[in-house]
Amino acid sequence: xxxxxxxxxRVFYTLVLVGAVFGLGYVAGTLHTVSLAQSEQTxxxxxxxxxxxxxxxxxxxQNDYIDDVDVPTLVDGALHGIVDSxxxxxSGYMNPEEYNLMNADLSGExxxxxVVIRTDEETGETEVVxxxxxxxxxxxxxxxxxxxxxxxxxxxxxFDQLELATHVRxxxxxxxxxxxxxxxxxxxxxxxRARITIPNVxxxxxxxxxxxxxxxxxxxxxxxxxxxxxxxxxxxxxxxLIFDLRNNPGGLLTSAIDIASAFIPDGVIVTEAFSDDNQTxxxxxxxxxxxxxxxxxxxxxxxxxxxxxVSGAMQxxxxxxxxxxxxxxxxxxxxxxxxTNGGGLRITIAxxxxxxxxxxxxxxITPDIEVEWEASxxxxxxxxxxxxxxxxxxxxxxxxGSEIEPPAEALQDxx
Numbered sequence: 001x002x003x004x005x006x007x008x009x010r011v012f013y014t015l016v017l018v019g020a021v022f023g024l025g026y027v028a029g030t031l032h033t034v035s036l037a038q039s040e041q042t043x044x045x046x047x048x049x050x051x052x053x054x055x056x057x058x059x060x061x062q063n064d065y066i067d068d069v070d071v072p073t074l075v076d077g078a079l080h081g082i083v084d085s086x087x088x089x090x091s092g093y094m095n096p097e098e099y100n101l102m103n104a105d106l107s108g109e110x111x112x113x114x115v116v117i118r119t120d121e122e123t124g125e126t127e128v129v130x131x132x133x134x135x136x137x138x139x140x141x142x143x144x145x146x147x148x149x150x151x152x153x154x155x156x157x158x159f160d161q162l163e164l165a166t167h168v169r170x171x172x173x174x175x176x177x178x179x180x181x182x183x184x185x186x187x188x189x190x191x192x193r194a195r196i197t198i199p200n201v202x203x204x205x206x207x208x209x210x211x212x213x214x215x216x217x218x219x220x221x222x223x224x225x226x227x228x229x230x231x232x233x234x235x236x237x238x239x240x241l242i243f244d245l246r247n248n249p250g251g252l253l254t255s256a257i258d259i260a261s262a263f264i265p266d267g268v269i270v271t272e273a274f275s276d277d278n279q280t281x282x283x284x285x286x287x288x289x290x291x292x293x294x295x296x297x298x299x300x301x302x303x304x305x306x307x308x309x310v311s312g313a314m315q316x317x318x319x320x321x322x323x324x325x326x327x328x329x330x331x332x333x334x335x336x337x338x339x340t341n342g343g344g345l346r347i348t349i350a351x352x353x354x355x356x357x358x359x360x361x362x363x364x365i366t367p368d369i370e371v372e373w374e375a376s377x378x379x380x381x382x383x384x385x386x387x388x389x390x391x392x393x394x395x396x397x398x399x400x401g402s403e404i405e406p407p408a409e410a411l412q413d414x415x
Contacts (some may be wrong), residue, residue: 054078075341076227084206088348090334096342097166109197112169113137116247117148118302119161126156126164128180132198133172136191142180149186150179169193200227203233206242206382210393211235211293214244215259218251218306221257227289235291242391244298244385246324246373250305253333257282262289264287265319269313271348271357272333280350294396295320296389299365300373304328312354312365322367324385331361 079093084325094102113134115128121401128146131138133248148156159167170176172195180187200222203213211233215222235241241265250256260269265288272280296322297311308327314320353359369392374384382390 010058016073022029022080034058038368047221050342051133061218072214072341079339079343083345083347086376087219090330090332091347092345094162094344094346099344101162101166101169102344106349109170109195111172111193111195112165113115113140113142113193114196115142117161117164119400124158125135126159126161127304135196136194140191142178142189143182143246146180146187149179149181150177152177154177201229203229205238206390208390209237209395210390211238212386213241214246216272217248218255220252220255222251222255223262223287226259226262230291231290235289238293239398240294240296240385240396241291242298242389242393243295243320244386245303245307246298246300246385247302248304248307249302250330253282253306253309256306256309258285258287260313261285261287263291263295263314264288265318267317268355270309270355271353273353274350289409294393296393297322298385298389299324299327299367300385301325301328303365305330308360308365309352309354312358312360315365315368316355316358321369322365323369323389324367325370325372327360327364329360329362329364331359368391382387 001153054366061074066310074093076093079095083091083093114132114137116130116132117126118129119126126303127150128137128142128148130144131142136221148159150156151164154167156164156167168176169176172191172193174193176191176193178189178191180189198216200216200219201213204212206212213226213229213233215226233241243400257269261284265285266284266286268281268283270282272282274280295314297314299307299311299322303311303324306331311320311322311327315322331351331353332348333352334346335349337345337347351361369388371385371388381387
């Protein structure tokens with residue numbers, strides 16, 4: 001039996017958080033392992049009495065309600081309700097379809113159309129913010145900025161991202177009709193779903209011999225993928241490294257610790273604080289990647305949970321300069337449990353703290369150098385945050401090393 005501990009952001013909820021790809025994206029929290037959620041706790045007579053109205057309602061619906069309602073529908077409603085009553089946006093019940101979808105995200109391979117989405121906090125609408133190359137969405141002509149209006153004729157304007165994803169995804173080779181709003185116009189796209197493999201780590205060498213690595217999610221193979229990228233880049237032969245965690249919604253706690261350990265040789269990475277005042281301290285695993293060049297970590301409001309854990313640890317330990325905008329601000333840990341109906345439960349069990357003991361919940365990680373994101377009309381040009389990272393690394397003395405203090409002007413920018 002396993003229990004997943006998950007660190008991730010609200011990718012399938014209503015705050016603006018890029019990173020939910022149909023499919024790649026939401027891993028609720030900081031995953032440890034997944035367990036079969038059969039409790040050994042005996043239900044007391046008092047609890048049995050308290051839950052008696054639930055059975056009364058069930059019987060009244062079965063006996064008196066005007067329409068027939070199948071039992072699974074009633075069970076799903078009850079399970080959603082009992083978890084929603086916690087008032088915790090990061091705890092939730094996932095029905096079997098949703099739970100399978102979430103687990104598929106961890107594999108990095110999905111069957112869908114290939115877009116990156118986010119939800120507008122003010123309007124509640126879900127818009128396309130990226131289209132993956134070579135996917136059905138790109139072939140059909142879906143563009144960033146398009147807003148989902150309907151799927152197969154069903155209005156999705158009030159769907160959260162998880163509901164939307166379950167409607168858009170489907171078996172490879174099947175068709176789906178997507179209605180997008182582009183400006184004032186409604187446009188129908190008929191797409192044939194495909195099997196899409198999403199690379200979790202991408203890397204390249206930028207001008208000025210600066211290495212660039214982007215990590216999309218903290219999956220089970222993320223550290224292996226990072227090590228491969230570092231080796232391919234021959235990172236210590238370069239003048240610096242940019243580690244891009246923008247729009248990375250989180251993932252496995254174990255993966256986050258492994259990734260942080262690549263940059264931090266020893267000492268505390270993160271501390272879990274529980275409701276009974278007990279704490280669990282996680283230290284570097286001893287798998288330091290021996291990176292000798294200066295490092296910049298890029299973050300933004302879409303960098304959540306495990307991304308914040310890693311960037312916060314690197315900031316506290318002084319091994320990198322953080323550039324971008326303040327991160328999402330998710331400082332809690334969830335476990336995932338398999339349920340006997342094939343669904344799953346994610347439930348908050350702890351807060352996590354940076355090495356300096358900071359709880360970043362609803363505050364986020366503040367960059368050392370704050371830079372707003374701006375795209376360029378020149379497709380070959382770097383965005384403003386990337387360009388600032390390159391300029392910063394170019395300004396450092398040669399062989400400055402990874403343990404460096406932000407320059408005085410960087411501290412002024414962050415004030």
